[in-house]
Structures are given as C-alpha cells and as structure tokens.
Amino acid sequence: MMFWLFWVKNLKTSTKISSLHHQLMPTKFQRSPHYACPEVIRGEKYDGRKADVWSCGVILYALLVGALPFDDDNLRQLLEKVKKGVFHIPHFVPMDCQNLLRGMVEVDSDKRLTLEDVMRHPWVLVGSKQDLEAELPMMQIVQTSIIPCVEDLDPDVLSTMNSLQCFKDKEKLVAELLNAKHNTEKVVYFLLLDRKLRNPSVEDDLDVRHRSESADPPRKRVDAVQFSDQARLSLGNISEGSPVASRRALKVQQM
Numbered sequence: 001m002m003f004w005l006f007w008v009k010n011l012k013t014s015t016k017i018s019s020l021h022h023q024l025m026p027t028k029f030q031r032s033p034h035y036a037c038p039e040v041i042r043g044e045k046y047d048g049r050k051a052d053v054w055s056c057g058v059i060l061y062a063l064l065v066g067a068l069p070f071d072d073d074n075l076r077q078l079l080e081k082v083k084k085g086v087f088h089i090p091h092f093v094p095m096d097c098q099n100l101l102r103g104m105v106e107v108d109s110d111k112r113l114t115l116e117d118v119m120r121h122p123w124v125l126v127g128s129k130q131d132l133e134a135e136l137p138m139m140q141i142v143q144t145s146i147i148p149c150v151e152d153l154d155p156d157v158l159s160t161m162n163s164l165q166c167f168k169d170k171e172k173l174v175a176e177l178l179n180a181k182h183n184t185e186k187v188v189y190f191l192l193l194d195r196k197l198r199n200p201s202v203e204d205d206l207d208v209r210h211r212s213e214s215a216d217p218p219r220k221r222v223d224a225v226q227f228s229d230q231a232r233l234s235l236g237n238i239s240e241g242s243p244v245a246s247r248r249a250l251k252v253q254q255m
Contacts, residue, residue, distance in 0.1 A: 032165060033075065034058065034068050038083045038107050050109045053118065057104025064093055069105060083107070096123040143243050144186040146236030147178055157192045161185070182241035 037054035039046040061069045069087035072078040081087075085107035089098050100123050103113040118124060147153060153174070161167045167185070176185035238244060 033078055033082065034070060036082065037109070038085060039109055041079050041082050047109065049115060050112050053104050053112055053115060054106075056115075056118070057101055061087075061089075061101055061105065064097065065090055094123070096121075100124070138187050138191070139182070139184070140243055142187045142190055144182050144190050144239040145242075146180050146239055147186075148236050150174060150178065152235070153177060153189075154193055154196070156196060157189055160192055161188060180240050182239040186239060 033041065035055045035058045037046065037051045040051055058069060061067075070078060070081040072081060085105065087105065089101060093101070100113075100118070100121050103121075104118065106112040113121070158174075158177075162170050162173060167173045167188075173185060176183055177189055179186070
C-alpha cells in the first residue's frame with residue numbers, strides 16, 4: 001500500500017507542473033478498459049487529473065480486494081459496467097476506505113475526489129504522512145534474491161505480473177526475474193510474493209455466500225499454489241545491487 005501512496009503523491013506533483021493542467025484532453029483510447037474512467041469510455045474530452053483519480057481508485061480497490069471492481073470476459077459488457085460505475089465492495093474493507101473508494105471511482109467527474117482530496121482523506125493520513133515524506137524508493141528498501149530457475153518462480157505471482165500492461169512481454173519478464181542483478185521486476189515480484197505469503201487467498205464460505213447474493217460480485221484472487229508453514233522457497237544468494245539489510249522485512253526472507 002505504501003507503493004500506492006508514493007504513486008499518488010508523485011502523480012499529484014507531476015500534475016502540478018503539467019502544461020495541460022487546465023486543459024481538457026481529446027480522447028485517444030489507449031488505457032486498459034478496466035482502469036479507464038467513464039468519460040474516456042464514452043469518447044468525450046476529459047480532464048487528465050480526474051481520469052487519473054479514477055484509475056488510482058481502481059488500482060487501490062485491486063490492491064485491497066485482489067480483484068477488479070469492473071470485470072467481464074465480454075468487452076462490450078465490461079465497457080457498460082464501467083459507464084454505469086456500479087461495483088461491490090467486500091465487507092472486510094474498512095468503512096473509511098470504502099468512502100475513499102466511492103469518492104474516487106465516481107461516474108460524475110465533477111463529484112469525483114481530486115488528487116488533493118485523496119491525499120487529505122483520513123484513511124490516507126492515518127499514521128502515514130510523516131513516514132511517507134521520509135520513505136526511500138522501493139528499489140532501496142526491498143531486498144531481492146537470485147531465483148535459480150523458471151520452475152522456482154511462483155505461478156500466481158508470475159501470472160499477476162504478466163497481466164499488467166508494463167509486464168506483458170512474458171519472455172522478457174521471466175528473463176529479468178532470473179537475472180542475477182537487482183531490478184524493478186524482482187522488486188515487484190518479491191513484494192507480491194510477500195503479500196501472498198502473509199495473506200494467502202482462498203475462497204471461504206463467506207465469499208461463496210456473498211457471491212451468490214450479489215448480481216455482479218468481484219472476481220476474487222484465489223491462489224493456485226498454497227504454502228504450508230513448513231514450505232521452503234528455493235532462492236539463491238542476494239541479488240547483485242540489492243540492499244543487504246532490507247528496511248522492509250519480507251516474509252519470504254524468513255522462510
């Protein structure tokens with residue numbers, strides 16, 4: 001979640017210096033429809049700042065829930081869902097965070113929260129403001145290790161990364177993950193692996209019941225590979241260039 005806060009903070013800063021800060025942008029649809037706001041889907045001119053808030057809200061939802069707020073195998077149906085903006089938030093998401101999500105993923109762009117509103121929201125501010133200012137980049141925080149071979153890559157984490165636009169080239173992604181050097185791909189991989197180890201995702205009875213009661217429930221991330229307390233991950237030495245004493249203690253480093 002710290003990564004998300006950094007991203008929003010940097011997005012807010014870069015937006016301030018943008019020459020298009022007060023201009024409406026013509027729609028040139030290049031975003032993933034899962035993250036695009038309704039005005040972009042409708043082909044209207046849009047405010048880039050407001051569109052970014054919507055996308056940040058969708059990403060926050062995905063981080064918290066492990067699923068996307070709008071999803072469908074049929075592209076036409078997916079676009080209709082985005083334009084309607086109706087989505088379900090699971091019971092385990094805190095109420096103040098639900099309020100933030102509703103404000104960010106708001107169909108009416110005039111009612112949508114601004115980036116400034118997001119950074120001032122109670123859920124964002126609680127215990128994070130001073131830490132956020134002093135925090136180092138993730139590349140200097142997260143310790144990564146050498147992954148011996150393809151078979152040692154976690155299939156759930158690899159699949160999640162490959163589903164992202166920036167990691168669409170699976171061959172290149174695997175090559176970077178097997179690289180002996182510390183890099184962005186490995187930092188993201190170990191962060192996602194850490195999340196999986198700390199919070200394994202399985203479908204419980206409550207999830208099944210909620211899915212049956214909801215007309216269009218979110219598709220929950222369910223791990224295909226489960227780890228027991230005795231599980232051991234096959235990892236080599238610390239990657240070349242990786243921080244040795246990691247400021248972020250990953251569970252994977254304790255196994």
